[in-house]
Amino acid sequence: LNCEEVRELIPDYFHDDMDEATRSRINRHAKTCGPCYETMEFWRFYYRVSGRILPYDAPEHFHSRVMTRIKKTRPQSRRLLLGIGLAGTVVTALLLAVFLPWYMTTTNKNQPVQPNEIALKDSSSSRLEPQESASGSLGKRIADNIREQRRKNRMKGNQPGEKREQADKPGPKISIVFSLPGRPPQTSGGRAKQLKSSVSDKKTESQRPSAPKTTKRKRLSSRRYRDDQRPPQKNKADNKKNRQRHPVFPIVKQTGGTVTKQKYDDQGRLKEFTVLLTSKQYNQLIIALKKKGTIAGMPEKEPTEKRIQLVIKVSR
Amino acid sequence: MSKRERNDLDKSDCRKTVERFKREPYAVFNQLIRDYQDMVYNLCRRFFTATHDAEDSAQETMVRIYRSFHRFQCRSTIKTWIYRVTVNTCKSRLDSLKRKWFYVFSALSDPDSDKPYEIPDSTYAPDKEAERREEVRLVEKAIAELPDEQRMMIVLRDLEGKSYDEIADLLGIKMGTVKSKISRARHCLSFKLKGVLT
Numbered sequence: 001l002n003c004e005e006v007r008e009l010i011p012d013y014f015h016d017d018m019d020e021a022t023r024s025r026i027n028r029h030a031k032t033c034g035p036c037y038e039t040m041e042f043w044r045f046y047y048r049v050s051g052r053i054l055p056y057d058a059p060e061h062f063h064s065r066v067m068t069r070i071k072k073t074r075p076q077s078r079r080l081l082l083g084i085g086l087a088g089t090v091v092t093a094l095l096l097a098v099f100l101p102w103y104m105t106t107t108n109k110n111q112p113v114q115p116n117e118i119a120l121k122d123s124s125s126s127r128l129e130p131q132e133s134a135s136g137s138l139g140k141r142i143a144d145n146i147r148e149q150r151r152k153n154r155m156k157g158n159q160p161g162e163k164r165e166q167a168d169k170p171g172p173k174i175s176i177v178f179s180l181p182g183r184p185p186q187t188s189g190g191r192a193k194q195l196k197s198s199v200s201d202k203k204t205e206s207q208r209p210s211a212p213k214t215t216k217r218k219r220l221s222s223r224r225y226r227d228d229q230r231p232p233q234k235n236k237a238d239n240k241k242n243r244q245r246h247p248v249f250p251i252v253k254q255t256g257g258t259v260t261k262q263k264y265d266d267q268g269r270l271k272e273f274t275v276l277l278t279s280k281q282y283n284q285l286i287i288a289l290k291k292k293g294t295i296a297g298m299p300e301k302e303p304t305e306k307r308i309q310l311v312i313k314v315s316r
Numbered sequence: 317m318s319k320r321e322r323n324d325l326d327k328s329d330c331r332k333t334v335e336r337f338k339r340e341p342y343a344v345f346n347q348l349i350r351d352y353q354d355m356v357y358n359l360c361r362r363f364f365t366a367t368h369d370a371e372d373s374a375q376e377t378m379v380r381i382y383r384s385f386h387r388f389q390c391r392s393t394i395k396t397w398i399y400r401v402t403v404n405t406c407k408s409r410l411d412s413l414k415r416k417w418f419y420v421f422s423a424l425s426d427p428d429s430d431k432p433y434e435i436p437d438s439t440y441a442p443d444k445e446a447e448r449r450e451e452v453r454l455v456e457k458a459i460a461e462l463p464d465e466q467r468m469m470i471v472l473r474d475l476e477g478k479s480y481d482e483i484a485d486l487l488g489i490k491m492g493t494v495k496s497k498i499s500r501a502r503h504c505l506s507f508k509l510k511g512v513l514t
Contacts, residue, residue, distance in 0.1 A: 011502050017479050046509060049451045050474055058357035058374065063349050066378040070345070 001029055006036045013040070014047040171276075171307030177296040178248065178289055179315040246270045248314065251292060255285040257310070275310045282308045330390035337385050345382050352395065353378070356402050362471040363406040365460040369413070377405040403472075403486050410464045458508040466501035473498050 001009075006029045012018050013026050030037045252259055252275050261274040277285060282303065289295055289312075296315075337344040357374045364370040380401055388397060459470055472478045472486065480498075484491040 008499060011474075015473075015477070015479075042506065042510075046455065046505075047474070049455045052448065052452050053456060053475065055354065055358040056361040056370075058353040059371070062353055062357060062371070062374065063346075066349055066353075066375050067342075067346070069375060069379060070382050 001025055003029075003033055003036050006030065006033070007039050010036070010040050010043050014043060171305045171309050172303060173309045173311060174282075174299055174303060175311035175313065176298055177313045177315050178293055179296070180247070180293045246314075247292065248273075248289075248312065251288045252285060255281045255288060257281050257285060270314050272311065272313045275312065277308050277310055278306060279303060279308060282310060285310070326393050327390050330388070330394055333394065334386065334388055334390065341382070341386075345385070348381065348385070348394075348398075349378060352398050355395070356398065359399070359402050359471075359476070360406055362459075362475055363410065363464075363468060369409070373406050373409050374402075376409070377402045380405060400486055403468075407468070407487075410468075454512050455509065458505055458512070461508065462501060462504060465497065466504055469494070469498045469501045470505060 006026055009018075009022065009026055010030075013023060026040075030040045248270070249259065255277070257275040257277040259273055259275055261272075262270065263272040265271045275285070279302075286295065286298070297313075333344060353374075356377050357370065360370040360374040360377065361367070364373060377398075381398060384401075388394075392400075459467055459475075462470060468487075469483070472483050473480075478486070480491050480494050483498075484494045487494070
């Protein structure tokens with residue numbers, strides 16, 4: 001054994017678990033080696049002093065304190081556990097009661113339904129009921145979604161498709177009679193009335209032969225019959241020119257209305273036309289027309305619909 | 317009586333105690349406290365320099381024993397098991413106290429006055445007795461100033477007289493680790509006590 005090994009073993013020398021052979025070898029080495037002897041004396045002294053260290057005794061109150069702690073903590077912990085368990089169950093039940101219906105509705109709403117699925121459903125919905133055609137959970141969900149969407153559309157009417165449909169609808173038909181200044185306004189069917197009156201005039205005049213034939217119409221008709229010539233037929237190009245020149249169209253264009261139907265008489269003169277307008281444009285157009293000429297046959301109440309189909313009959 | 321026979325007897329006694337504990341826990345536990353409270357408290361007092369820490373730890377050990385005694389399977393003696401529970405409780409408490417900075421200072425400047433000293437013998441001279449008390453106080457102080465782990469090793473080996481095997485078993489580490497840790501702790505202790513005990 002060298003000094004380092006001996007110094008490592010010296011503390012255990014004073015314990016009982018060292019075998020006799022090692023103990024005697026250490027003894028022999030320590031007798032011949034001064035530093036190792038000093039180390040041995042140090043540890044001998046240390047163990048002598050530490051041997052005098054008496055064990056601590058538990059204080060008198062220790063036993064009673066432990067018993068009270070056990071008696072206090074155990075029932076409390078049981079009660080606490082029971083309370084926590086009960087509270088947890090109640091909270092879970094409440095959460096389930098509140099959030100489960102909400103969760104079910106949201107999942108039904110938020111289920112991603114592919115557009116092609118909806119389109120397919122829409123196309124088939126005219127022939128089949130959603131429940132009949134849909135099979136399985138996805139089918140049921142799609143059917144529910146479609147039904148829900150339709151219900152919403154009916155209630156709100158603010159879906160983009162619906163908007164487009166509404167925009168395409170012409171709206172209610174309102175007819176007015178417009179006449180340019182200097183000419184009295186005539187109600188609808190004025191032309192027929194005029195013709196009728198002219199015939200009646202003719203009859204009365206014929207009954208009174210002495211009366212002079214001074215009207216232009218009479219003269220023209222008499223010339224027509226006299227010459228046996230038909231009035232000159234105007235070609236389509238001439239008609240178009242006339243149509244474009246009519247002073248009403250720029251006003252309609254200015255207000256933003258769309259002219260859909262135009263009716264012309266035999267001579268290519270504008271007889272009647274239809275304008276698609278919004279209620280705002282309708283008001284603007286009416287004001288502009290009143291400035292330009294006179295209007296008859298106006299409805300008593302202003303239309304409230306968004307889209308209006310205005311039929312303007314031009315009197316002459 | 318051979319060692320094996322004694323072990324068997326201990327085991328049968330142990331099982332009987334555990335079974336009795338299941339029936340009447342308070343009575344059995346009262347007896348356990350009376351038998352082992354000094355051992356538990358002494359060990360805690362060695363590990364902790366502050367009295368209140370030692371007492372808290374001892375009480376905690378007793379509560380742990382009470383709560384888990386019904387699961388004890390009698391693989392070792394009741395004393396060994398209680399000793400192990402005590403060491404583990406102290407170890408976990410020391411670990412938790414490590415995080416508290418004030419513990420270091422309270423350990424160094426512990427104002428405890430209830431440290432045990434030898435009962436003065438009439439044959440001894442008063443100055444000699446004072447010197448002996450001072451020596452004990454210095455050794456205790458040197459041990460108390462060691463780091464937690466080293467103090468635990470010195471307490472178990474030098475003060476409690478446990479073998480390397482037992483310490484390794486108690487702390488759940490290898491025997492080589494125990495030896496190296498004890499060697500390091502002794503080196504540190506001898507450095508502290510050099511010039512004091514000479």
